[in-house]
Every structure is written in C-alpha cells, then in structure tokens.
Amino acid sequence: MSRLGKITRRTLLVGAVAVAGGVAFGTWRYKTPYKNPLLAGLNEGDAALTPYVLIAPDGITLITPRADKGQGAYHAQALLIAEELDVELDQISLDPGAPDVAYWNQALAEEASEFLVPAGGFMQDAAQTAVSAVSKFIGLQITGGSTTIPDGFDKLRAAGASARETLKLAATEQSGVPVSDLRTQSGAVILPDDSRLPYTALAARAATLDPVQDVPLREPSEWRLIGKPTDRLDIVPKSTGTQDYGIDVTVPGMVHATVLMNPSQGGGLGKYDTSEAFKIKGVSSVVEITGGLGIIADNTWRAIQGARAIEASWPKGPMPETMEAHWLALSDSFTADAQDSRKRDDGDVDAALGADAVTAEYRAPYLAHAPLEPLNAVVRVDDDGAEVWTGTQVPRFLQANVARLSGLSPDQIKVLGKMIGGSFGHRLEDEVVKQATEIAMQMKGTPVKLTYSREEDMLHDFPRQIAMARMRGLVKDGQVEAYDLSIAMPSVTGSQMARQNQTVPGPDSQIVAGAFEQPFAIPHHRVTGYRAPELAPISSWRSVGASSNGFFYNAGLDELIHAAGADPLEERLRLCNDPLSQKVLEAIAEMSNWSGPAPSAGVGRGVAFTKSFGVPCAEVVDIKQTEDGLRITNVWVAAEVGTVVDPVNFENNVAGGVIFGLGHAMFGEITYEGGVAEQKNYDLFPSMRINQCPEIMVRGLENGDRVLGVGEPPVPPAAPALASAIFALTGTRLREMPFSKFVPFA
Structure with a gap:
C-alpha cells in the first residue's frame, strides 16, 4: 500500500495536535492581522496604508522585508506590490523595514506541515493551520527555503490593492467623484476628465481613513508587470559600483574591529599574548569575547594585521580529530x-x-558558504538602546540576541537591514552580530564595525x-x-x-x-x-x-x-x-x-x-x-x-x-x-x-x-x-x- 494510504500512529498524533493547536490559538486570533508597524513615528502628512506601503508628500516607499542576497528579492517584492498599487518601478524607493511580527513568513509553514503529515486531506490541512499559527504568533520573520515569492505572491499584491483602493477613497473625498468612476495609473488617481491626483498629494487625506480591506486581486490577463521582463531595480547601482552593502556602512565616530577566534570551533578561549598586536599602527585595544578576541583599530586592515600578530594557544574543540x-x-x-x-x-x-x-x-x-562579501556588522550599544547595521535573513532572531547580550528589551534594538553580497544560507546565522555586540558592550556609545577576514570567515563558517x-x-x-x-x-x-x-x-x-x-x-x-x-x-x-x-x-x-x-x-x-x-x-x-x-x-x-x-x-x-x-x-x-x-x-x-x-x-x-x-x-x-x-x-x-x-x-x-x-x-x-x-x- 502507498504511504498516502496509511495512517500511522505518528500521523494520527500530529493531526490531533494540529487540530488541538488550532483550537487553542483560536481561529479568530490567527486570522487577525498584526498592527501596522509603519504607523509608529509617522511624519505629518504621511500615510502608512498597509505594512508594506508608505505614501509621503515627497515619494512612495515600498517595504520589502525579505532579505536580498543577490537573488533579486527586493525587486520581486516591489514588483508584486506595484502590480496592484498601479505605480511604475521608477516611481518608488525600497526599504527592508524594521523587524516586526507583521512580516512573519507563512510559506515556511506549508513545507513543514507536509513533512509532518502526508500531503492532502484534513489532517494535512489542520497541520498546516497549526504550524502557520505558531509561525505567526512567534513572528517568524525569516528569508529562506525559496519562500519569498510563495509567501509574498498574494500577501504583497493584497497590500498594493488595499493601498490603491484607499487612495481612491481619499480622491473621492477630495473631488466628490464616486469611487466607481475613478481609476488609477502610474502613481495617480485618474478622474473622469483625465485629470490626475498623484498619490503623494493624497497622502495626508488617506492617512485619516481606515484602509480598504479584502480587495479582489486582478486576473492574470490584467497584469502589467507580473510575468513580463523587467529591469531589476538594483541593476544600475550594481553595474556602476554604487550599490551599498553591509560592508559599506559608515557611521560617524565608529571604530573598526575584527575577530581572532579559536580555529577549532567550540574550543573556547586559551592563553594569548597581544604585545605584538599593539605594535601595529592604529591598533587601540584587544578585548575578550566568547570563544576568542576582538581587535579594535582605526581601520579594518590594521585590525586584521593586529589579529595576525597575536600569539595564542587554543583548546581543542569537541569535533572529531580526523x-x-x-x-x-x-x-x-x-x-x-x-x-x-x-x-x-x-x-x-x-x-x-x-x-x-x-x-x-x-x-x-x-x-562552505563562501560568499564574496565577508561577514560584517556595525553595532552601537548604550544604556538606552542599540542599533545594528547588517545584512541578515533572521532580523528578529538577531534583535532578540542583541537584547539578551545587552540586557535591553527587543523593542530597544533598532535593526537596519542592508543588501547582502551573497549568502547561500550564511546570513541565517548571526554570530558576527553577537560578537560585535560583545565588543560594543565594552565600548558603550561607540559604533563598532566588525569585519571578518576571509580566513576567519571560512574557518568559522557553519x-x-x-x-x-x-x-x-x-x-x-x-x-x-x-x-x-x-x-x-x-x-x-x-x-x-x-x-x-x-x-x-x-x-x-x-x-x-x-x-x-x-x-x-x-x-x-x-x-x-x-x-x-x-x-x-x-x-x-x-x-x-x-x-x-x-x-x-x-x-x-x-x-x-x-x-x-x-x-x-x-x-x-x-x-x-x-x-x-x-x-x-x-x-x-x-x-x-x-x-x-x-x-x-x-x-x-x-x-x-x-x-x-x-x-x-x-x-x-x-x-x-x-x-x-x-x-x-x-x-x-x-x-x-x-x-x-x-x-x-x-x-x-x-x-x-x-x-x-x-x-x-x-x-x-x-x-x-x-x-x-x-x-x-x-x-x-x-x-x-x-x-x-x-x-x-x-x-x-x-x-x-x-x-x-x-x-x-x-x-x-x-x-x-x-x-x-x-x-x-x-x-x-x-x-x-x-x-x-x-x-x-x-
């Protein structure tokens, strides 16, 4: 008999747990959307119509929370929103947004549930609902598993459609023309006489309205962008060398750092002599961190040279010798x-x-993952909060870890996501941010830019x-x-x-x-x-x-x-x-x-x-x-x-x-x-x-x-x-x- 025809004890138990989980969480709570994180701290006249669309008098910003590691994720997310919002790709700017539970990844749940329970049928549906509920309630904001398009395909189009219809409602209030007589095109509401009301001019009025919900999405025959060849939004900056990555971040007053870790992973910190390191011009200090040392200097090259000058003996790690x-x-x-x-x-x-x-x-x-961009992060910690500049696929895990290490609360940790120069799964880890935080904790108020050497990156890759x-x-x-x-x-x-x-x-x-x-x-x-x-x-x-x-x-x-x-x-x-x-x-x-x-x-x-x-x-x-x-x-x-x-x-x-x-x-x-x-x-x-x-x-x-x-x-x-x-x-x-x-x- 095929496995699809068998109901094993494990399948039955998982199915039962899924159903129980669904009841425990409550269907109503699972279906309730999170609060829009963009509403906090809005400037006057700005309209955060959904968690993904911000209209201001001076421009349109689309939030693209799935990390871009070179695979075009920012462009793809923007394209999906723009399809329903009726804006051209050259009319928008992109922002990965701050970490927030609103940006949880629903698509990860489907694969997990299909492993737990065979595909198809009531139990698999129940498992998917339960896993999705858990993912939502913990705010599982992750980029991975080839889920950017599956997760965003309906969600982002719906966000664009909601914002579009809300802007039309604002145009109705301003012009007196019924919504049914309005259309949208290229970032504007078009009145029956073909006059245009730009979205940016409608932002202040739209901000006073409740967003229009449950807007039907357009049929494929109506798509302008989806399925059509488009020029990726990052092609020009990447082709001209002007694209900023995490490694390019510069913050006023920052110092540069690198790490010297036990080459035997998990072996911990041994004895060391830093006297030769301080003979390197620009090296200012060496501090202990978990499993190794942080070397601080006035630029990255000097920090790396300082690290290479340190004499150290390292305890062996737990992995097999050969x-x-x-x-x-x-x-x-x-x-x-x-x-x-x-x-x-x-x-x-x-x-x-x-x-x-x-x-x-x-x-x-x-x-090894071995991406072209070595691991890097900038972290500043003080008594009132912390800021992190880095490329990451797990911003909320990162936020939680900085909070744990610093003693701050997660909502005091500001994460500014950056374009990633290759990952292949590497940026699902956040050890570089943990280490930068440990160094920054010993230099309160000073931004610390930590950059791995290529050798340290590959030696300590997972x-x-x-x-x-x-x-x-x-x-x-x-x-x-x-x-x-x-x-x-x-x-x-x-x-x-x-x-x-x-x-x-x-x-x-x-x-x-x-x-x-x-x-x-x-x-x-x-x-x-x-x-x-x-x-x-x-x-x-x-x-x-x-x-x-x-x-x-x-x-x-x-x-x-x-x-x-x-x-x-x-x-x-x-x-x-x-x-x-x-x-x-x-x-x-x-x-x-x-x-x-x-x-x-x-x-x-x-x-x-x-x-x-x-x-x-x-x-x-x-x-x-x-x-x-x-x-x-x-x-x-x-x-x-x-x-x-x-x-x-x-x-x-x-x-x-x-x-x-x-x-x-x-x-x-x-x-x-x-x-x-x-x-x-x-x-x-x-x-x-x-x-x-x-x-x-x-x-x-x-x-x-x-x-x-x-x-x-x-x-x-x-x-x-x-x-x-x-x-x-x-x-x-x-x-x-x-x-x-x-x-x-x-």
Whole structure:
C-alpha cells in the first residue's frame, strides 16, 4: 500500500495536535492581522496604508522585508506590490523595514506541515493551520527555503490593492467623484476628465481613513508587470559600483574591529599574548569575547594585521580529530536507535529485496558558504538602546540576541537591514552580530564595525552538512522494482537552532528532504533518515538537505535503471506518478532533444530530477572529453513554479543555481584536521570558472496552481546530472563528491 494510504500512529498524533493547536490559538486570533508597524513615528502628512506601503508628500516607499542576497528579492517584492498599487518601478524607493511580527513568513509553514503529515486531506490541512499559527504568533520573520515569492505572491499584491483602493477613497473625498468612476495609473488617481491626483498629494487625506480591506486581486490577463521582463531595480547601482552593502556602512565616530577566534570551533578561549598586536599602527585595544578576541583599530586592515600578530594557544574543540572519524560517525548511524524518520514506505521492501539486490554507498562532503562579501556588522550599544547595521535573513532572531547580550528589551534594538553580497544560507546565522555586540558592550556609545577576514570567515563558517547514503534495489523485467535509500547526516535544524537558544522537537525533515517526496511509483520504495551525532557545527546551505539528497536519490536510481537496461529519462517518465512532474520531464526531453545517454560520438549525456521546496526540476547535462579533461558544454533546465513572476530574474536564478550546484560538485570540499578546517580561502576552495561555464537553457513551466520559489530547486539535480553524464561518457560511476577527486575537468 502507498504511504498516502496509511495512517500511522505518528500521523494520527500530529493531526490531533494540529487540530488541538488550532483550537487553542483560536481561529479568530490567527486570522487577525498584526498592527501596522509603519504607523509608529509617522511624519505629518504621511500615510502608512498597509505594512508594506508608505505614501509621503515627497515619494512612495515600498517595504520589502525579505532579505536580498543577490537573488533579486527586493525587486520581486516591489514588483508584486506595484502590480496592484498601479505605480511604475521608477516611481518608488525600497526599504527592508524594521523587524516586526507583521512580516512573519507563512510559506515556511506549508513545507513543514507536509513533512509532518502526508500531503492532502484534513489532517494535512489542520497541520498546516497549526504550524502557520505558531509561525505567526512567534513572528517568524525569516528569508529562506525559496519562500519569498510563495509567501509574498498574494500577501504583497493584497497590500498594493488595499493601498490603491484607499487612495481612491481619499480622491473621492477630495473631488466628490464616486469611487466607481475613478481609476488609477502610474502613481495617480485618474478622474473622469483625465485629470490626475498623484498619490503623494493624497497622502495626508488617506492617512485619516481606515484602509480598504479584502480587495479582489486582478486576473492574470490584467497584469502589467507580473510575468513580463523587467529591469531589476538594483541593476544600475550594481553595474556602476554604487550599490551599498553591509560592508559599506559608515557611521560617524565608529571604530573598526575584527575577530581572532579559536580555529577549532567550540574550543573556547586559551592563553594569548597581544604585545605584538599593539605594535601595529592604529591598533587601540584587544578585548575578550566568547570563544576568542576582538581587535579594535582605526581601520579594518590594521585590525586584521593586529589579529595576525597575536600569539595564542587554543583548546581543542569537541569535533572529531580526523575526517575518517567524521565518516565513521555517519557509518555507525545506520541503526534502529538513530532512525529519525521514515516518510516513504511503499510496498514491502524487505520482502522484495534478496541476494540479487544492487547496492551502493554515496558520500557528500562539508561545503562552505563562501560568499564574496565577508561577514560584517556595525553595532552601537548604550544604556538606552542599540542599533545594528547588517545584512541578515533572521532580523528578529538577531534583535532578540542583541537584547539578551545587552540586557535591553527587543523593542530597544533598532535593526537596519542592508543588501547582502551573497549568502547561500550564511546570513541565517548571526554570530558576527553577537560578537560585535560583545565588543560594543565594552565600548558603550561607540559604533563598532566588525569585519571578518576571509580566513576567519571560512574557518568559522557553519558549513553544509556532511552526509552518507546507502542504496539497495532490485530490477525486474527491464524496470525498477524496488528502491531502498537510507540517509545519515547530522541535524541541520538542530545545530542551527541551538545557536538561537532554541530546540526543535521531532524528526528533522532536512535529513530526507529531496528524497522522500520524489514522485516515482516504484512498487517497493522506502526512504529512511538516520540522525548522526553533531560533528562540525552545520547550517543551511543553498537547498539544505536536498543539496546532497538530490545526488543520493538520483545516483541510486540511475544505477538501478542501468541495471535494468532502461533509458534514464524514459524510465523516470514511466515511474512518475505526478502530472506536473511528468510535464517537467517531458519538457526537458523536448528541450534537449533527448535521444539517450550518448547522443553523438564523444558526448556523454546525463539527466536528473529532484522535487524540492515543492518545485519539480529536471536537468540534462552534456559533457565531452578534451585534451585537458572533461568539459561541460550544455545544460538544459525545466522547473514548474506555477507562475513566473519575472522571466529575466527567473532565468538568472535558475542558471545561477545550476552553476552553483555544478561548481561545488566538481571541486567543493571542506575537510577538518585536528578539528580545524583546512580550506581557509578561495585558492583551497575552488569552484567553476567563467571559461568552464556551459551554455544553460532555461524553461519555466506554469501548469500548477501553487506559486513557488526557484532560488534553491535548480541546485539538487545539477550534481547527479553531471555524474550521470560522466558515466555515460567514461563508464566511471561516481559515488562521492567532489568529482575532481576521480576525474579531471578542463
């Protein structure tokens, strides 16, 4: 029987808790909107019509609370608001806003609830309501999980529509013309005689009105911006070098700082000698912070030079001494006691598998985030409050941590969010802000600008999880008959949330994400997650668990398809039991003109499919042999997202995800010796170079009724599609990343 037809004890309990939770919180309270945070401290004549729209006599500001790490989040959020507000993109300014419970992320709840309870039906709906309620009441303001578009698609359009209709009502009061006779265009209310009342001129009157609620949203046929190519609002500043990032923040009177931390994470502070540091011009002080030292100087370079001059001995941290010990810990975790979840259990796997089973083991290494912009933050603390300037994906967690360290209340902490120069999950952590706060607490009233050196950034990154998988399978009559996949990794969620002083009960969905939910109707099919002990501290890395599980699942399936003598794409299509995923596979076949793993002499072709973050995504990779090694020539990508909000940004995000996934699969690895990361800079942590980048063809499908995000889903299929292509060309089966350990790349 399919897992969808079973009601397990856990499912029943979770469903019951969901229903009880919904009752306990109260439906009325869950549906009640939060107060508009923009109303506090308004200037006279300003109108904060919704939490996302601020109209002033001198301009229109849209609040875009999801962090922009280079993925175009600010632009996409503004586009959704502007669609219904009827403003042009060149008429607005953007502000990420202050942290507030009003900006909670509802879309994160859906994925969590689908893991707790199988998709569809009353219990899943109840689970989603309960998880959403909890997320709302704690004000879970997070940018992550490819949720910016899913969370904002209705919410931001509704905010624009509400503001538009309120402005029309203000125009009616001013002109006497009925609302029904008014229309809006390009930031103005248009009267029947075509005269214009600019929104800015209506702000003062609109501020006196109750916002118009429950405005019907426009049909797709009426959209001006959604689905149309647009120029991203940050293209000009980024192209001219005028875009401000967190690292560019300058505050009057600030000092510069860096950190020298125990290179063995978690080892604490040992003995140290700072005498040589004070010989560096500009170094003014060295202070103790948790796990290390803060070095203060008159500029960042001198602070870093001062840090390098310090003699220190460091206690060893708790992680295993060698990589062999890390891998052994994973291997030892495939036990009943360590089982974390079994969210897929179709048929009878144990009865189906016998002595003829195909078996294999796969490995995925630690990977650094390594964004171009090193960690940085400016923090000022005094007795009455604190200010923080930084790029962050977790502003309310950050606010709470500064409050805890400073003894202030969260509402005394002002956070000014900045554009982020790359993250890939890095800015879901806020250690840099905690450390800057500790330094600032020892320099009350002085703004402290803390900047990591590249080496400190990579040494103290919380990398992608290390992971191992074991596959057993059976083929029969040229088809895949049984597939048993076991995955062991430490808990990403547990490690990450512990640094926020939080615990998350129950299984960790990331251990099996990108594997358990794959839409393939294999008669005997099981996916089991095993929670390994914490080894190196880890964090979310672009596509999280699916980043390694996409490789594991597809690699195992490829081996079974090969053993069956079937075509890799045709067998996936035969097994696929989800219409939307079928269309994605059909699209990738048509795009690539699929004719098998060897379409022409000297070319190897691989295909992979991963459904992650709700998005079915398929990729085909072509490689060829050159005198210098293997070269990737072409990549085709198809993804189903329901609605493509901005075709240009969509294509860029997908292509970027492919490059990110391929580059790390080819070269990326963080290893530890004596508890210390051995890769401290880009020279030891290479990725794909421009001359290695293939031509990438992208297609966004819009068949589904759910609007989904695409920041992460292109990453998981990239590695397995490349591995499949390498096998097709060379006959070498790669079961471990990075692939450059086994084959050369040109």
